[in-house]
Amino acid sequence: MNQLVTPVIDALADIIFGKDQQIKLAVCSLLCKGHLLIEDLPGMGKTTLSHGLADTLGLSYQRVQFTSDLLPADITGSAIFNTTDHTFTFHPGPIFSQVLLADEINRASPKTQSALLEAMEERQVTIDGTSHLLPNPFFVIATQNPLHQSGTHPLPESQLDRFFMRISIGYPDETAERKLILGFSPKQKTEVRPALADQQLLELQDQVTNVKLPPPVIDYIVSLVQFTRNSGLFHDPLSPRASIALGSATKAWALMAGRNYATPEDVQAIFLPVAGHRLNLSVKEQDKVVSDILDQVLVPV
Amino acid sequence: MNTKLLVISSIYLVMTVMLFAELGIPFATLISVLIVWHVMQWKYIKSAPSNTLLNIVALIGMTVLGISIGFSNSVSLFVSLMVLACQLKVIQANNEKQNRQIMVLNFFTIPCVFLFSQDLFTTIVVVIMLVINLGVLAATSHKQQLLPATKTAAKNIFFLIPVSMLLVVFLPKIPSFWQLPGAQIARTGLSENVDPFSISELSQSDDLAFRAIIEESTSYSPPFYWRALIHDKFDGTSWHMARGQNIPVYVENSNISSDYKVIAEPSNLPWLFALGNAISNSNEVSTNQFGTLFSSKIRSRNFEYNVHTATDSSKMSLTRWEYQRYTQLPQKLNPKSTELARQWDNNTQSTQEFIAQMRAYFISQGFEYTLTPEVIEGANTIDEFVFETKSGFCGHYASSVAMMMRSVGIPSRLVSGYLGAEYNEANNYYSIYQYDAHAWVEFFIPNSGWQRLDPTAWISPERLIGSLSQHTSLSEQFKSNLGISLVALSGVPGMEWLRLKLEEYDYKWTRWVLNFDKSKQQSFLRNLLGDNAQLWSGAITLFTLALLCLSVFWFMQRKISIKRPLAVDLYEQLKSVSSYHESNLTPLQFISQVSEQFPEHKSDLDMFYSRFSAARYQGKTFSGHHRKLTMKLIKSIKTKTKRKL
Numbered sequence: 001m002n003q004l005v006t007p008v009i010d011a012l013a014d015i016i017f018g019k020d021q022q023i024k025l026a027v028c029s030l031l032c033k034g035h036l037l038i039e040d041l042p043g044m045g046k047t048t049l050s051h052g053l054a055d056t057l058g059l060s061y062q063r064v065q066f067t068s069d070l071l072p073a074d075i076t077g078s079a080i081f082n083t084t085d086h087t088f089t090f091h092p093g094p095i096f097s098q099v100l101l102a103d104e105i106n107r108a109s110p111k112t113q114s115a116l117l118e119a120m121e122e123r124q125v126t127i128d129g130t131s132h133l134l135p136n137p138f139f140v141i142a143t144q145n146p147l148h149q150s151g152t153h154p155l156p157e158s159q160l161d162r163f164f165m166r167i168s169i170g171y172p173d174e175t176a177e178r179k180l181i182l183g184f185s186p187k188q189k190t191e192v193r194p195a196l197a198d199q200q201l202l203e204l205q206d207q208v209t210n211v212k213l214p215p216p217v218i219d220y221i222v223s224l225v226q227f228t229r230n231s232g233l234f235h236d237p238l239s240p241r242a243s244i245a246l247g248s249a250t251k252a253w254a255l256m257a258g259r260n261y262a263t264p265e266d267v268q269a270i271f272l273p274v275a276g277h278r279l280n281l282s283v284k285e286q287d288k289v290v291s292d293i294l295d296q297v298l299v300p301v
Numbered sequence: 302m303n304t305k306l307l308v309i310s311s312i313y314l315v316m317t318v319m320l321f322a323e324l325g326i327p328f329a330t331l332i333s334v335l336i337v338w339h340v341m342q343w344k345y346i347k348s349a350p351s352n353t354l355l356n357i358v359a360l361i362g363m364t365v366l367g368i369s370i371g372f373s374n375s376v377s378l379f380v381s382l383m384v385l386a387c388q389l390k391v392i393q394a395n396n397e398k399q400n401r402q403i404m405v406l407n408f409f410t411i412p413c414v415f416l417f418s419q420d421l422f423t424t425i426v427v428v429i430m431l432v433i434n435l436g437v438l439a440a441t442s443h444k445q446q447l448l449p450a451t452k453t454a455a456k457n458i459f460f461l462i463p464v465s466m467l468l469v470v471f472l473p474k475i476p477s478f479w480q481l482p483g484a485q486i487a488r489t490g491l492s493e494n495v496d497p498f499s500i501s502e503l504s505q506s507d508d509l510a511f512r513a514i515i516e517e518s519t520s521y522s523p524p525f526y527w528r529a530l531i532h533d534k535f536d537g538t539s540w541h542m543a544r545g546q547n548i549p550v551y552v553e554n555s556n557i558s559s560d561y562k563v564i565a566e567p568s569n570l571p572w573l574f575a576l577g578n579a580i581s582n583s584n585e586v587s588t589n590q591f592g593t594l595f596s597s598k599i600r601s602r603n604f605e606y607n608v609h610t611a612t613d614s615s616k617m618s619l620t621r622w623e624y625q626r627y628t629q630l631p632q633k634l635n636p637k638s639t640e641l642a643r644q645w646d647n648n649t650q651s652t653q654e655f656i657a658q659m660r661a662y663f664i665s666q667g668f669e670y671t672l673t674p675e676v677i678e679g680a681n682t683i684d685e686f687v688f689e690t691k692s693g694f695c696g697h698y699a700s701s702v703a704m705m706m707r708s709v710g711i712p713s714r715l716v717s718g719y720l721g722a723e724y725n726e727a728n729n730y731y732s733i734y735q736y737d738a739h740a741w742v743e744f745f746i747p748n749s750g751w752q753r754l755d756p757t758a759w760i761s762p763e764r765l766i767g768s769l770s771q772h773t774s775l776s777e778q779f780k781s782n783l784g785i786s787l788v789a790l791s792g793v794p795g796m797e798w799l800r801l802k803l804e805e806y807d808y809k810w811t812r813w814v815l816n817f818d819k820s821k822q823q824s825f826l827r828n829l830l831g832d833n834a835q836l837w838s839g840a841i842t843l844f845t846l847a848l849l850c851l852s853v854f855w856f857m858q859r860k861i862s863i864k865r866p867l868a869v870d871l872y873e874q875l876k877s878v879s880s881y882h883e884s885n886l887t888p889l890q891f892i893s894q895v896s897e898q899f900p901e902h903k904s905d906l907d908m909f910y911s912r913f914s915a916a917r918y919q920g921k922t923f924s925g926h927h928r929k930l931t932m933k934l935i936k937s938i939k940t941k942t943k944r945k946l
Contacts, residue, residue, distance in 0.1 A: 214918040261918040264887040299887045301869045301917070 002258050004204055005031075007195040008056050015052040016045055016169070018176030024256060025167050025273050026053055026141075030201075031208050031252040034164020034245065035120050035140040037105075039283055044169045046143035047103060053141060054099040057201055058194025060135075062094035063101040066108035068151065072115035075100075076125045090127060095119055098135050102142040106152040116140070117159045137201060146283060157236055157280055164245055165270075166277035204255070211251035212261040219300040220264050221246045224271065227297045228279060236280045249274050264299050303400055305437050305447055306391050307343060309407065310336045312430050313388050316414060319426065320380070323417050327369035328381045331362055335388045342392060349395040359389055380413045397441065404438035407431075418567075419602060421803075421810040432458055467845055471826070471838040474819045491530050491572065491717050495740055496539030497696025498677040498686065506735040508566070510719060511574055512808060513731045515561040520610075526741065526753060527574040527733060529718040531591045535704060537631040538682050540715045547571060547595050549587035552580045552611055560609045564811055567602055571595045574718060574733070575608045583607050605816045617748050619712060627712030627745060630704065637684040642705040652711055652746055656754065659702060663759050667691060668698075670761035695720075695764075698756035699740040712745035716753075720764065725805055732804060868916035868923045871931045875909070878939035888913060899941060905934045 001009070005027060012023040026049060029036045036053075038046040054061035064075055077093030094100060095116070102116060119125050120140050125132045142163070145152060160166075172180065196204075221243060229237040238246075249270040254262040271294065276286040317324075317332045335358075342350065362385045370378045387403060387410050394400050411430045414423055435458070436451025443450065515521050532540035563574055575581075578592030583606035585597045594608065619627070645658040669692035677685045683701045686693060699715050706713040720739035722731035741755040757764055826834035865873075876882050879895050886894065892910040896903040909931050916923040 212919070214920070216917055261914075263889060263914060263918055265889050268887060295885055298885055301872050301888065 002204075002256050004196065004200055005256050011056040011193070011195045012049070012052050016049055017179050018172050019045075019049075019169055022049070022167050022169050024253075025165060025270070028249060028252045028256060028270065029165040029167075029273075030057065030137075030139055031204055031255065032164055032245070032248045033137065033139075033205055034249075035142070035162065037160075037163040037166040037277065038141065038143045038169065039146065039166055039277075040143075040168045040170070042145060044171070046169060047101070049169065050099075050101045050141040050143060054101065056193075056195045057099075058196050059098035059137065059139075059201075061099035061101055062097040063103060064094050065103045066105050066112070068107055068109060068153075070108045070112050072112050075112065075116055076119065076127060079128050088128070090130070090132070092132065095125060096132070096134060098137055098139070100138075100140045102140055104145060105142040106144040106155060108153065110153055110156075113153065113155060113159065117155075117162050120162055137205070157278075160277045160280070161239065161241060163277060165249070165273040166283075167273050168283045208248065208252045208255050210260065211254050213247060213251060214261055214263075216300045217250060217262045217264055217267060218247070220267050220297075221250065223297050223300065224267070224275075224293065227293060228275070231296075234279055236278070238275055238278055242275060242278045245274050246271065268294055303394065303441065304343070305441055306394060306400065306403070307340065308433060308437050308447065309391055309403060310339050310388065312407070312411065312433060313384055313391075315426065315430060316384060316411065319414055319423065320417060323377055324381050325369055327365050328384075331365055332384060332388055335362075335385075335392065339388070339392050349393050352393070355389055355393050359385070362389070376416055380416060383410050383413060400441050401438065404434055404441070407434045419815050421807045424810070428458075464845070464849060468842065469814075469817070470822070471842045471845075473835060473838060474822055476819075491570070491738060493530070493542040494539045495532055495696050495700065495715055495717055497674075497693060497700055497740075498538055498682040508735045509804075509807075510568075510733045510735050510737065511563055511565045512811070513561055513563050513574075513722065513733065514729065515731065516729075517561075521561070521576060523722075524720060524755075525576060525722050525731070526716075526739075526755070527576060527719040528579075528593050528716055529572045529574050530716070531593065531743075532715040532717065533626060533629075535630060535700075535707070537634045537680060540700060540703075543591065543714070546589050546591065546593065547597075548589055549597075550590050552588050560607055562605060562607055564603055564605045564816065565600065567600050567604075569599050571597070571599055573606065576610060578611045579608045580611050581606050581608050603811050603815045605812075617750060619745060619747075624712055627714055628707045628710055630707050635681045635683045635704065635708075637681070638687050638701065638705055639708040641687070642708045646709040652744065655706075655709065655711070659705065659756075660759050663698070663756065668693075668760050670694065670757065670764070695740045695757040698760060699742050702754065702756040703742045703744075706742070706744055713754075714743050716741055716743050720755075723804075725801070725808065728805060728808060730808060732808070866916065866923070867928060868913050871909075871923070871928065871935070872913055875931070875935050875938065878935055878942060880942050880945070888917075895938065899938065902934065902938065905930070909934060 008027055009020070009023055012027075013020060016023060026036055026038075030053065036050075038049060040046050051061075051063075064070070073093065075093050075095050077091050077096065079088035079090050081087075082089045100116075105113060105116070108116075119134065123134050123136075123138055125134065144155070225238045225243050225246070228234045246267065250262045250266045253266040253270050254260070257266070272286060272290045276283075276290060279286075279289070281289055313332060314336055317329050321329055342348075363382065366378060366381045366385065370381055372378060387406060390399065390403050390406075394403060408431065411427055411434060414427050432455045433451060435454035436447060439445060439454055440447045440450035511527075531543040531546060533543040534541040561576075565573060573581075573586060573594040573596055575594050578588075579594050580588045581594055586594055586606045587597065588594055588611075592611070594606075596604070596606075641662075642659075645655055645662075649655045649658055671692045672694055674693040674697065675690050677690065679685055683704050686697055687701055703713045703715050717738070717740045719733045719737045720741075721737045722733050724731050739757070741753060741757065743751045743753055745751050823834070826838050830837040872888060875895075876891060879891075880898070881891055881894055884891075889910065892906050896906045899906075909927075912923055912927045912931075915921040
């Protein structure tokens with residue numbers, strides 16, 4: 001394991017029990033400067049994970065609970081008339097922080113969703129003709145409930161594509177559950193300390209770009225992407241943006257494993273969270289479909 | 302600045318070294334300075350100099366060459382200006398197009414070395430330079446590394462060798478449309494005046510003078526006296542060449558005894574070499590009144606001619622005018638020698654007895670043969686030599702003896718040429734080197750004609766056998782005079798063998814490649830193809846060229862199969878012998894599955910995976926050692942998998 005990443009993972013493992021894979025994927029997404037979507041049923045620890053991520057990475061964060069009456073200005077901020085000097089002054093919204101925790105993003109109206117997603121892509125907010133740059137690093141960690149729940153506005157495909165990864169946490173196993181019941185005291189919660197300095201995160205993100213993608217691995221990514229396009233099984237095949245995302249996630253995964261070169265195993269590890277939501281698969285069905293794809297596409301040697 | 306151009310500069314340096322003897326020190330200095338300038342420019346300045354500066358340097362260079370080489374020697378001047386211009390262009394070049402111009406021009410510049418020498422060594426060096434030039438051209442135009450580009454160039458040239466050989470043999474030789482004047486090469490040859498007394502050290506060279514092929518060895522036996530020049534006028538210090546040596550005379554062919562071939566090296570003198578009185582049926586070779594051969598054309602290439610020995614067709618008596626000419630001596634010089642000769646003449650009845658007296662004198666008075674004699678400066682050179690210094694080389698003895706014979710009225714003359722020959726048994730030919738140059742005396746006896754007399758043989762009889770290089774008592778002097786050369790190193794074991802081998806290959810090159818001229822080609826084709834030789838050879842040439850074009854076309858059309866890398870190959874083999882050959886696993890998954898199946902091979906499998914991942918994912922190579930280990934692993938996995946099934 002990479003020696004900078006290990007403490008982060010360890011710290012998170014103290015908060016979310018028995019979910020090492022999900023923790024690693026979440027960190028991997030942030031190493032690629034990608035926004036993360038956590039989709040699961042209520043009460044599965046989505047918010048805990050997102051808070052924990054922001055805490056351990058030592059980033060400033062704001063949390064917005066999305067509701068159906070939330071307006072775009074509630075996230076981005078707005079210009080308010082100042083009565084003393086008769087001017088409009090800009091009051092930045094919660095989006096002006098390094099990490100924005102968007103809870104239950106699919107409960108907000110499409111208008112608000114799109115305002116957020118635009119800011120995610122551009123990394124800046126324009127209000128009354130003035131552009132305001134968002135801080136760096138900037139991540140959105142959004143959580144959403146499965147779509148069949150009532151009172152949700154599903155994110156359109158184009159906006160789902162902007163999330164680098166979608167992960168779901170899933171039920172804990174018995175030992176983890178037992179541990180949870182036994183003690184998750186408020187005391188323990190305050191003990192989360194940043195495991196990385198700002199600078200170190202930027203450094204890690206930089207290292208990701210230096211990881212080698214050898215030809216067989218690139219071949220593998222290409223044949224996976226081609227399979228989704230040519231097999232006719234998918235209504236929404238993977239886009240070139242998805243290929244780029246697969247490449248950089250593979251690199252980040254290799255870096256986290258302490259290597260400076262990627263292997264086909266790295267691709268397999270990140271394929272589901274990177275491709276699942278882009279193929280418009282539901283959390284329930286994606287496991288089976290993705291493992292079918294991995295079975296059918298030959299691993300280039 | 303292009304780093305590859307440094308290689309081109311070094312090619313010019315090699316050319317300069319090869320042409321050093323012909324183009325002289327000013328040229329070598331000029332080119333060396335320019336090369337140093339080029340290196341400095343490349344290392345420190347990194348940009349091309351201005352055109353004004355280059356033009357000034359070019360003007361200076363042209364002036365230097367014009368003065369040092371001179372306009373009379375037009376070929377040397379032309380070649381030196383060519384190299385100068387190319388070197389300046391190398392310094393100036395700052396774009397791709399100019400680089401390519403230089404390299405293309407080099408295909409003309411480099412073979413200019415052939416104007417001066419065509420022996421095997423030169424040919425090899427020129428070919429290497431051309432290959433390097435082609436490599437640099439390929440490297441610059443295809444943006445390749447120099448070494449792989451040169452390898453490809455060498456390979457391509459290698460494949461073209463058979464084609465060019467075929468063309469040389471079968472393509473009819475067309476006479477040249479125009480000709481350059483030959484380069485003036487004087488590496489070998491004899492001087493027109495023999496002046497031994499002003500020489501303190503006989504400069505010797507191991508350059509080849511000529512070769513001889515004597516088929517009927519029974520008719521000729523050593524010592525071989527190769528006559529070339531006749532000297533008949535003595536002025537007290539030196540002997541001058543006889544006039545009329547380049548005027549042909551008619552010789553009756555009736556008395557031809559036997560024949561042999563001589564392959565002369567290029568020299569800028571017309572004089573050719575033959576044993577005794579000779580005639581020749583080769584083109585542009587004639588006999589003069591002295592029975593020696595000369596060529597009506599000066600050759601800048603090797604040149605082969607036939608020689609027949611005419612059995613003593615010379616006159617049995619001399620005219621009055623001729624008698625005067627062969628007994629001419631400067632007045633009042635060398636009184637002591639003249640006096641000594643007169644005494645002997647008074648005591649003897651015949652010329653033979655006179656010679657015997659002379660011989661007895663030279664043997665008894667402690668004369669020595671040396672290659673490093675003292676310089677004799679006085680007017681009475683021969684007196685001083687005969688009575689005081691008493692040591693010298695062939696020229697001293699021949700000169701003294703001829704003078705003494707003339708002083709008593711015996712017609713005599715000096716002959717210069719070569720003595721001896723180095724025999725190559727394997728190929729049955731003789732090599733004669735410049736250090737075999739010799740001078741001896743011919744005297745006339747009425748009714749028996751001209752007789753040879755070699756006074757050097759009295760002093761140093763072993764000089765008559767073989768070549769000077771085989772002369773044991775003089776070996777030290779001989780070697781120190783030669784300087785560094787393979788002959789000088791002949792004491793070192795293996796060197797003599799090496800020298801003889803090189804000499805033999807050079808002989809074959811000269812005989813079979815350089816001298817393959819029109820007449821040889823015609824006779825060869827006639828022997829091979831019969832009467833319609835011209836037609837057939839044309840047909841063969843055309844057919845070959847067509848075949849070549851077709852095969853090149855086919856070669857370009859072929860499908861290129863890319864070989865699987867070794868790591869992949871081994872992985873596939875391992876997979877095919879295992880029980881997982883049909884499952885779609887990543888390499889790591891596969892290896893861990895197999896090591897679960899055969900825990901005893903876990904370390905080997907892990908080792909293989911680490912090599913495999915290094916080769917496939919980290920751009921390293923899979924070593925041959927690991928290949929062997931993996932092959933062993935594959936074998937045992939194979940047998941074990943079979944057993945389980």
